[in-house]
Amino acid sequence: xxxxxxxxxxxxxxxxxxxxxxxxxxxxxxxxxxxxxxxxxxxxxxxxxxxxxxxxxxxxxxxxxxxxxxxxxxxxxxxxxxxxxxxxxxxxxxxxxxxxxxxxxxxxxxxxx
Amino acid sequence: xxxxxxxxxxxxxxxxxxxxxxxxxxxxxxxxxxxxxxxxxxxxxxxxxxxxxxxxxxxxxxxxxxxxxxxxxxxxxxxxxxxxxxxxxxxxxxxxxxxxxxxxxxxx
Numbered sequence: 001x002x003x004x005x006x007x008x009x010x011x012x013x014x015x016x017x018x019x020x021x022x023x024x025x026x027x028x029x030x031x032x033x034x035x036x037x038x039x040x041x042x043x044x045x046x047x048x049x050x051x052x053x054x055x056x057x058x059x060x061x062x063x064x065x066x067x068x069x070x071x072x073x074x075x076x077x078x079x080x081x082x083x084x085x086x087x088x089x090x091x092x093x094x095x096x097x098x099x100x101x102x103x104x105x106x107x108x109x110x111x112x113x
Numbered sequence: 114x115x116x117x118x119x120x121x122x123x124x125x126x127x128x129x130x131x132x133x134x135x136x137x138x139x140x141x142x143x144x145x146x147x148x149x150x151x152x153x154x155x156x157x158x159x160x161x162x163x164x165x166x167x168x169x170x171x172x173x174x175x176x177x178x179x180x181x182x183x184x185x186x187x188x189x190x191x192x193x194x195x196x197x198x199x200x201x202x203x204x205x206x207x208x209x210x211x212x213x214x215x216x217x218x219x220x221x
Contacts (some may be wrong), residue, residue, distance in 0.1 A: 035210065045150075045158065045200050047210040051141045061209060093157075099159045100205055101169055 001022075002026040002102040006094060009107030020097055021105060022079040022096035029077035030054070035071060036081050038092035048094070049081065061088070086111045115140055119213035125221040132189040134216045136202035141182045144211050146206030149178055149187045152215075153198045160201075162187060192218070 008020040022034070036048040049060045049070040058070050075113040079096050086109075093106040116139040126132055130141055136147065147166040150158035160169040162178035175190040189196055197220050202213040 037210070044215045046213070046214045059209065069171070072203050095157065100203065103157055104170075108160055 002098065004096050004098065004104035006049060006096055006104045006106045006107035009052045009094065009109045011110045011112060012085060012086055013113050014088055014105065014111055017082070018085045018086060018109060020081040020083065020094055020109070022081075024096075024098070027098070027102075029072075030074040032098050034072065034079050035097045036079075037097050038090075038109075039095070039106075040089070040092040043092075045095075046092075053078070085108070088090065088112065114209055114210050115142065115204050117204060117211055117213035119202055119216045120202075121216060122139050122214075123217045123219060125219050126192055127221045128192050129196055132187075132192055132196075132218050133188075134187040134200055134202075136180075136185040136187070136213050136220075138183040138185070138204060140207075142185075142204045142212050143206030145181045146204060147178075147180070147185045148175075148203045149206065150201045150203060151196075151198045152201065158201060189218070194220075 003025045004021045008054050012018050033052050035050045038064050039045045051058050051070045055072050067085045071080045088111050091111050093108050095106045096104045118137045120135045147165045149162040152158045161172050161176050172210045177188045179186050199215045199217045201215050
């Protein structure tokens with residue numbers, strides 16, 4: 001079945017960078033758009049970004065536009081999220097999601113001095 | 114962007130009672146692509162309902178979804194102790210995806 005495993009989270013200071021990865025299996029990765037969704041402590045989920053099946057199109061939520069970059073490597077069935085100029089409000093669990101019924105378990109990003 | 118407003122914020126009920134949760138969209142949700150999730154502390158969201166009224170695999174039939182357009186409802190018949198959690202609605206028919214702020218169903 002579909003499996004999505006996020007990694008790369010951690011504690012980082014404001015203004016620094018972090019790169020998240022999402023390793024996918026159990027489906028034909030190259031045929032699906034994939035999203036990053038985050039959830040800050042005590043808050044509801046928030047959509048972050050999406051990339052088309054072939055990587056040619058990307059879209060971002062306004063709070064991360066210009067700071068985050070979503071990308072994918074279809075040969076490795078892996079999704080990435082490059083996060084630059086991190087802010088304290090980026091603190092959240094980050095999930096990769098292919099569809100409403102396919103979420104990873106998430107990786108935690110904490111931005112704190 | 115479509116704004117999803119959930120009500121009430123908190124629902125205090127006893128096991129065996131019925132829970133009725135509302136999700137109202139600021140504009141019509143395309144193709145009724147509206148999902149409901151349950152989330153317990155320390156866990157990720159668990160899909161309950163997709164496309165407004167379809168139960169996800171393995172979800173008990175005491176959970177049901179209804180609605181279309183801008184008004185959607187999640188009903189939980191005969192609450193079980195394990196049902197108490199936070200519930201979120203999510204629309205995926207329009208870009209960008211958006212989520213409601215959540216309804217907490219707590220034990221009275």
